[in-house]
Amino acid sequence: MQTDTPPSLAAFWMPFTDNRAFKREPRMLGAASGMYYRTLGGQPVLDATAGLWCVNAGHGRKHITDAIRKQAEVLDFAPTFQLGHPKAFELAERLASIMPPGLDHVFFTNSGSEAADTALKMALAYQRARGQAGRMRLIGRERGYHGTNFGGTAVGGIGGNRRAFGAQIWGVDHLGHTYRETDAFTRGQPVTNEDMAGELERLIALHGAETIAAVIVEPVAGSTGVLIPPRGYLQQLRDITRRHGIVLIFDEVITGFGRLGAATAAEAFGVTPDILTCAKGLTNGAVPMGAVVANRAIHDAVVADAEAPGIEFFHGYTYSGHPLAAAAGIAALEVYANDALFARSADLASAWEEAIHGLVSAPGVRDIRTIGLVAGIELESRKDAPGRRALEIFHRCFDEGMLIRVTGDIIALSPPLIVEVDQIVEIRDRLARTIAAVG
Numbered sequence: 175m176q177t178d179t180p181p182s183l184a185a186f187w188m189p190f191t192d193n194r195a196f197k198r199e200p201r202m203l204g205a206a207s208g209m210y211y212r213t214l215g216g217q218p219v220l221d222a223t224a225g226l227w228c229v230n231a232g233h234g235r236k237h238i239t240d241a242i243r244k245q246a247e248v249l250d251f252a253p254t255f256q257l258g259h260p261k262a263f264e265l266a267e268r269l270a271s272i273m274p275p276g277l278d279h280v281f282f283t284n285s286g287s288e289a290a291d292t293a294l295k296m297a298l299a300y301q302r303a304r305g306q307a308g309r310m311r312l313i314g315r316e317r318g319y320h321g322t323n324f325g326g327t328a329v330g331g332i333g334g335n336r337r338a339f340g341a342q343i344w345g346v347d348h349l350g351h352t353y354r355e356t357d358a359f360t361r362g363q364p365v366t367n368e369d370m371a372g373e374l375e376r377l378i379a380l381h382g383a384e385t386i387a388a389v390i391v392e393p394v395a396g397s398t399g400v401l402i403p404p405r406g407y408l409q410q411l412r413d414i415t416r417r418h419g420i421v422l423i424f425d426e427v428i429t430g431f432g433r434l435g436a437a438t439a440a441e442a443f444g445v446t447p448d449i450l451t452c453a454k455g456l457t458n459g460a461v462p463m464g465a466v467v468a469n470r471a472i473h474d475a476v477v478a479d480a481e482a483p484g485i486e487f488f489h490g491y492t493y494s495g496h497p498l499a500a501a502a503g504i505a506a507l508e509v510y511a512n513d514a515l516f517a518r519s520a521d522l523a524s525a526w527e528e529a530i531h532g533l534v535s536a537p538g539v540r541d542i543r544t545i546g547l548v549a550g551i552e553l554e555s556r557k558d559a560p561g562r563r564a565l566e567i568f569h570r571c572f573d574e575g576m577l578i579r580v581t582g583d584i585i586a587l588s589p590p591l592i593v594e595v596d597q598i599v600e601i602r603d604r605l606a607r608t609i610a611a612v613g
């Protein structure tokens with residue numbers, strides 16, 4: 175039982191939060207272990223979302239917390255500008271070793287948002303380095319989420335996130351999203367005759383390939399409700415971008431580290447981008463860290479300039495490759511490997527799909543989407559109050575002991591990869607009860 179008294183709620187302006195509503199009815203977490211959070215009052219809360227899609231190996235992994243503690247005692251901080259420390263190099267090596275072949279140079283950031291902006295700048299630098307300075311246009315996708323920094327917000331496709339801040343960076347365009355209502359209740363990737371990726375050819379014809387630097391997509395859009403692209407779509411994007419000299423970036427902040435039953439979605443789908451971003455699961459959420467992994471062609475074009483030796487990529491963060499984050503990252507990758515968690519995720523996928531699709535008979539469910547160990551459950555909106563129903567379900571689930579995530583009227587589930595089959599069934603049953611109770 176936690177005895178801490180809650181602090182005053184006055185000073186903390188909470189991110190992505192209805193701060194007034196929170197302060198009226200605060201829900202505070204006090205501890206976490208394995209599949210469970212505990213509220214400040216000591217109530218267990220089954221974590222059906224791995225925190226914010228990040229605690230893939232479950233909470234409070236001793237191997238990781240020990241590594242962080244030990245590192246803090248030996249080397250608390252070290253710059254990685256023109257200096258280094260062994261843990262950052264070791265993590266880069268280990269991370270590169272689980273990437274698809276060819277993706278072998280790692281640039282560290284502190285978050286997924288920083289990873290997205292770093293990847294976009296890297297693509298621009300690459301195009302300039304190879305004499306294509308006219309390629310400044312960036313292409314994202316409707317309903318894409320790439321964090322909240324300027325670049326990621328601009329290429330992101332969430333109206334609310336963009337409109338709140340007026341104009342964004344110049345020269346951005348968007349592909350249409352990949353969701354079709356006609357595919358409702360498909361298990362895994364839909365199969366369609368529609369040539370969705372062909373839209374990229376239309377944007378290229380409109381703007382000219384010589385103006386386009388990069389295309390960035392999430393292999394499966396997570397934050398906007400688990401939108402799974404149809405079969406062949408990612409490969410088509412790969413073929414078109416390659417044909418036109420455009421850098422293809424996969425944002426794997428959610429899909430990385432076993433969520434889809436492999437180290438990366440690139441591996442799971444058999445499609446390799448030029449640049450891949452990750453974060454969240456990289457340290458099992460224990461210390462903030464992101465990474466951008468680039469292929470050799472991009473790395474070599476940007477860094478190799480025999481004529482003008484010096485700094486080649488004017489970019490980086492004080493905390494790039496921070497010792498505590500690097501130690502946490504190494505330990506997290508060790509836990510994933512020792513517990514074979516990516517294979518476990520692949521093995522559990524059919525039990526997950528079977529269980530979650532059992533919600534088909536819950537009232538007001540419009541669609542259920544599952545792939546790997548992730549699910550999106552789309553509800554009918556209340557006409558007068560879109561999003562209200564899902565929010566009520568979220569609060570009620572939490573108060574009755576389970577954490578889910580909602581976006582609009584879509585429920586997203588992504589349990590830690592250590593989830594047991596009976597816990598999968600429990601997640602489904604709790605959700606079924608709560609959906610029925612909220613009505």
Ligand code: PMP
Pocket residue numbers: 284285286287288290319320321322392396397425426427428453454
């Ligand atoms: N990209 C994707 C695909 C994400 O899901 C997220 C976070 N949900 C981000 C980027 C941003 O990551 P962060 O919150 O660590 O900045």
